[in-house]
Amino acid sequence: MKNTPDDNDFAVSTFRNCIPIFSALGDAKRQDIILLLAEHEPLNVNQIAEHIELSRPAISHHLKILRDVGLVSVDRKGTENNYSLELGDALVTIKQLVETVEKACL
Known part of the structure:
Protein backbone atom coordinates (compact mmCIF):
# COMPACT_ATOMS: atom_id res chain seq x y z
CA MET A 1 0.00 0.00 0.00
CA LYS A 2 1.44 3.34 -1.06
CA ASN A 3 1.53 6.25 1.38
CA THR A 4 -0.43 9.37 0.59
CA PRO A 5 1.05 12.86 0.95
CA ASP A 6 -1.05 13.25 4.10
CA ASP A 7 0.52 10.08 5.54
CA ASN A 8 3.98 11.43 4.78
CA ASP A 9 3.15 14.82 6.31
CA PHE A 10 1.88 13.09 9.43
CA ALA A 11 5.03 10.96 9.65
CA PRO A 42 10.38 11.80 44.31
CA LEU A 43 13.77 13.41 44.95
CA ASN A 44 15.00 16.96 45.42
CA VAL A 45 18.15 18.38 43.82
CA ASN A 46 20.29 17.65 46.91
CA GLN A 47 19.16 14.03 46.97
CA ILE A 48 19.91 13.67 43.26
CA ALA A 49 23.35 15.22 43.83
CA GLU A 50 24.10 12.48 46.38
CA HIS A 51 23.84 9.91 43.58
CA ILE A 52 25.08 11.77 40.52
CA GLU A 53 28.41 13.54 40.33
CA LEU A 54 27.18 16.93 39.16
CA SER A 55 26.84 20.29 40.85
CA ARG A 56 23.41 21.28 42.09
CA PRO A 57 23.14 24.03 39.43
CA ALA A 58 24.00 21.49 36.72
CA ILE A 59 21.37 19.08 38.05
CA SER A 60 18.81 21.90 38.13
CA HIS A 61 19.68 22.71 34.51
CA HIS A 62 19.16 19.09 33.44
CA LEU A 63 15.91 18.88 35.40
CA LYS A 64 14.62 22.00 33.64
CA ILE A 65 15.30 20.43 30.25
CA LEU A 66 13.53 17.23 31.33
CA ARG A 67 10.60 19.25 32.71
CA ASP A 68 10.34 21.32 29.53
CA VAL A 69 9.80 18.18 27.42
CA GLY A 70 7.43 16.59 29.92
CA LEU A 71 9.65 13.80 31.21
CA VAL A 72 9.84 15.10 34.78
CA SER A 73 7.34 16.89 36.98
CA VAL A 74 8.00 19.02 40.02
CA ASP A 75 6.02 19.22 43.26
CA ARG A 76 6.86 22.22 45.40
CA LYS A 77 6.61 21.65 49.16
CA GLY A 78 7.54 24.80 51.03
CA THR A 79 10.94 25.83 49.72
CA GLU A 80 11.77 22.39 48.38
CA ASN A 81 11.12 21.07 44.88
CA ASN A 82 10.62 17.33 44.58
CA TYR A 83 11.04 15.78 41.14
CA SER A 84 9.27 12.72 39.76
CA LEU A 85 9.07 11.00 36.41
CA GLU A 86 6.20 12.13 34.21
CA LEU A 87 6.52 9.88 31.19
CA GLY A 88 2.90 9.71 30.06
CA ASP A 89 2.75 12.31 27.27
CA ALA A 90 6.30 11.65 26.10
CA LEU A 91 5.63 7.92 25.86
CA VAL A 92 2.43 8.56 23.92
CA THR A 93 4.39 10.70 21.45
CA ILE A 94 7.14 8.09 21.05
CA LYS A 95 4.61 5.28 20.66
CA GLN A 96 2.84 7.34 18.01
CA LEU A 97 6.16 7.69 16.19
CA VAL A 98 6.76 3.93 16.31
CA GLU A 99 3.25 3.23 14.98
CA THR A 100 3.67 5.81 12.23
CA VAL A 101 7.02 4.40 11.15
CA GLU A 102 5.65 0.85 11.20
CA LYS A 103 2.73 1.93 9.04
CA ALA A 104 4.76 4.06 6.65
CA CYS A 105 7.89 1.95 6.33
CA LEU A 106 6.99 -1.69 6.88
Whole structure:
Protein backbone atom coordinates (compact mmCIF):
# COMPACT_ATOMS: atom_id res chain seq x y z
CA MET A 1 0.00 0.00 0.00
CA LYS A 2 1.44 3.34 -1.06
CA ASN A 3 1.53 6.25 1.38
CA THR A 4 -0.43 9.37 0.59
CA PRO A 5 1.05 12.86 0.95
CA ASP A 6 -1.05 13.25 4.10
CA ASP A 7 0.52 10.08 5.54
CA ASN A 8 3.98 11.43 4.78
CA ASP A 9 3.15 14.82 6.31
CA PHE A 10 1.88 13.09 9.43
CA ALA A 11 5.03 10.96 9.65
CA VAL A 12 7.26 14.03 9.32
CA SER A 13 5.19 15.90 11.89
CA THR A 14 5.40 12.98 14.30
CA PHE A 15 9.17 12.81 13.90
CA ARG A 16 9.43 16.55 14.52
CA ASN A 17 7.33 16.27 17.68
CA CYS A 18 9.84 13.74 19.04
CA ILE A 19 12.94 15.89 18.47
CA PRO A 20 12.82 17.64 21.88
CA ILE A 21 12.28 14.33 23.67
CA PHE A 22 15.13 12.62 21.84
CA SER A 23 17.35 15.63 22.42
CA ALA A 24 16.63 15.53 26.16
CA LEU A 25 17.21 11.78 26.27
CA GLY A 26 20.46 12.09 24.31
CA ASP A 27 22.46 13.29 27.32
CA ALA A 28 23.99 10.64 29.59
CA LYS A 29 23.54 12.71 32.77
CA ARG A 30 19.84 13.23 32.01
CA GLN A 31 19.54 9.49 31.42
CA ASP A 32 21.13 8.95 34.85
CA ILE A 33 18.61 11.34 36.43
CA ILE A 34 15.69 9.53 34.77
CA LEU A 35 16.94 6.14 35.93
CA LEU A 36 17.52 7.48 39.45
CA LEU A 37 14.00 8.93 39.61
CA ALA A 38 12.63 5.63 38.34
CA GLU A 39 14.15 3.94 41.40
CA HIS A 40 13.74 6.60 44.09
CA GLU A 41 11.15 9.20 43.14
CA PRO A 42 10.38 11.80 44.31
CA LEU A 43 13.77 13.41 44.95
CA ASN A 44 15.00 16.96 45.42
CA VAL A 45 18.15 18.38 43.82
CA ASN A 46 20.29 17.65 46.91
CA GLN A 47 19.16 14.03 46.97
CA ILE A 48 19.91 13.67 43.26
CA ALA A 49 23.35 15.22 43.83
CA GLU A 50 24.10 12.48 46.38
CA HIS A 51 23.84 9.91 43.58
CA ILE A 52 25.08 11.77 40.52
CA GLU A 53 28.41 13.54 40.33
CA LEU A 54 27.18 16.93 39.16
CA SER A 55 26.84 20.29 40.85
CA ARG A 56 23.41 21.28 42.09
CA PRO A 57 23.14 24.03 39.43
CA ALA A 58 24.00 21.49 36.72
CA ILE A 59 21.37 19.08 38.05
CA SER A 60 18.81 21.90 38.13
CA HIS A 61 19.68 22.71 34.51
CA HIS A 62 19.16 19.09 33.44
CA LEU A 63 15.91 18.88 35.40
CA LYS A 64 14.62 22.00 33.64
CA ILE A 65 15.30 20.43 30.25
CA LEU A 66 13.53 17.23 31.33
CA ARG A 67 10.60 19.25 32.71
CA ASP A 68 10.34 21.32 29.53
CA VAL A 69 9.80 18.18 27.42
CA GLY A 70 7.43 16.59 29.92
CA LEU A 71 9.65 13.80 31.21
CA VAL A 72 9.84 15.10 34.78
CA SER A 73 7.34 16.89 36.98
CA VAL A 74 8.00 19.02 40.02
CA ASP A 75 6.02 19.22 43.26
CA ARG A 76 6.86 22.22 45.40
CA LYS A 77 6.61 21.65 49.16
CA GLY A 78 7.54 24.80 51.03
CA THR A 79 10.94 25.83 49.72
CA GLU A 80 11.77 22.39 48.38
CA ASN A 81 11.12 21.07 44.88
CA ASN A 82 10.62 17.33 44.58
CA TYR A 83 11.04 15.78 41.14
CA SER A 84 9.27 12.72 39.76
CA LEU A 85 9.07 11.00 36.41
CA GLU A 86 6.20 12.13 34.21
CA LEU A 87 6.52 9.88 31.19
CA GLY A 88 2.90 9.71 30.06
CA ASP A 89 2.75 12.31 27.27
CA ALA A 90 6.30 11.65 26.10
CA LEU A 91 5.63 7.92 25.86
CA VAL A 92 2.43 8.56 23.92
CA THR A 93 4.39 10.70 21.45
CA ILE A 94 7.14 8.09 21.05
CA LYS A 95 4.61 5.28 20.66
CA GLN A 96 2.84 7.34 18.01
CA LEU A 97 6.16 7.69 16.19
CA VAL A 98 6.76 3.93 16.31
CA GLU A 99 3.25 3.23 14.98
CA THR A 100 3.67 5.81 12.23
CA VAL A 101 7.02 4.40 11.15
CA GLU A 102 5.65 0.85 11.20
CA LYS A 103 2.73 1.93 9.04
CA ALA A 104 4.76 4.06 6.65
CA CYS A 105 7.89 1.95 6.33
CA LEU A 106 6.99 -1.69 6.88
